[in-house]
Amino acid sequence: MLADRAKAMQRVCFGAEPSEADLELLGSRERWLVYRDLVRNRLNTVIGVALARTKSAIGEDAFGRAVDEWFDTGSPKTRYLRYVPSELSEFAIPIWQLTETPWVADLAGYEISAWEVRHGPRNPESVGEFAFDKKPVLAAAVKVLRLAYPVHERPTPKKGYEPKPTILCLYRDGNHKAVPQILNPLAADLLEAWRTTDQTVAESVQTVAAAHNTDIGPTFIEKLSTLITHFIQEGILLGGHSPPS
Amino acid sequence: MTRDVAGIGLGLRYDLATELLERQPKSVAWLEIHPENYIDRGGRYQEMLELAREDWPVVTHGLSTCLGSAEPFDASYLKGLGTFLRDLEIPWHSEHLCLGGVDDRFFHDLLPLPFTEESAQMSSQRLIEVRDAIGVPLALENASYYAPQGPDGLAEADFVVEVLQKADAKLLLDVNNIYVNGRNFDFDPKAYIDKIPMERVVQIHVAGHFVRDDGLRIDTHGEPVPDDVYELLDYTLRKTGPVPVLLERDNNVPPLDDLLSEVDELWKIYRNATGIVDAG
């Protein structure tokens, strides 16, 4: 009985069109439509804040249709309101890739990444000093984005973005805002290696430099040390862990 | 070690945190947070909580551990919640007596439970299960609702009392919710208060609400506390004695001074009703 009511509530709140049978089961048709509005409005608000530029690029109607479709077929699996826009994006970006002008999917991917960085996890508490013979420790909220359009440039041009391959690092700055920084392909690969592999800094530098056919000479080392200093100053790179002996 | 929570508190919210944490007004005796907003989250929220804890005792109020849902709990979530709560040294945690999700999907709103034996049985069992899992005292909160769930509005009070007794639980008594329900379902809020076993009340919530054109009252926490709710608080505190009172303001957040005037008003009522003269 309770389970049947709960499922009817779910269909009334998230279904494309609430059925009269469900509304009758729950009783008080008009008041259950109030619940439908309350539930959808709250979710729409957080999604609209996270994807504000995407929403204005696509237009309220088309954006709203994607959200409605997500409500109808999915709805939030997360208990955390801050992850709701991510779940919607996972559903909607593939649709926008097919239906919208090509840079819109990049813009949505950029906006949701910035949202996730801003609201992302805490940094680890105890991190050792950075050293080339240690495994590097990155901040918890750092993302590398590879885009076909420079959608981080604001405001959105009236005629849309011209293609321009762009690699960005998104990180949380000292004011807790998500900040984009342009990376060259080698720096981006290094940052990703630091996040995903168990190699020490020295090992990962060798692997990535080899993959880019780059000699590790004095110029390279000077540029690398500038990059590492910058990453440390910006809180992107926190330090290092000694590899297990 | 838990920290003493007494007098008038304020909900810590992003929109008011900067001014609150800078000014540290003495009239605010403690703060309440929603753990879902802080668990596994860095950035400004982490900073807000760390700064808040330097100056105030903190109490937690959950949004998503749905006491009314039929599905098993997510054990890993409860474990993480317990760790988070114990680190905060809170005297108790609270959750709503409502349905928050179905089939592992979340409404992100508080949906009502029918006032039936089946609901009471299930909610009380779940309350015990959560309380055991988190390892801190757990109070349930009476919720506001908009679609009828029982033969009349006062049936809700009987339902709440039944869950409290079955689970031997504490109560976070939300007087605004009772007032809103009383106006929406045509019952006397004081008659509801009279049914509550006062020895179970560990905390009180007050808030404002929105009145729609058609008269339906929606529990938005987005308006100033109306006089009728202040009066109901006074009536309640005369029965409970000095139970800590929290001002909830989640939406349409005004300048801090406006909220502090409401806090002052709450102190006046608190002192008058309980005879406490030196707190705050």
Ligand SMILES: [Fe+2]
């Ligand atoms: Fe409340």
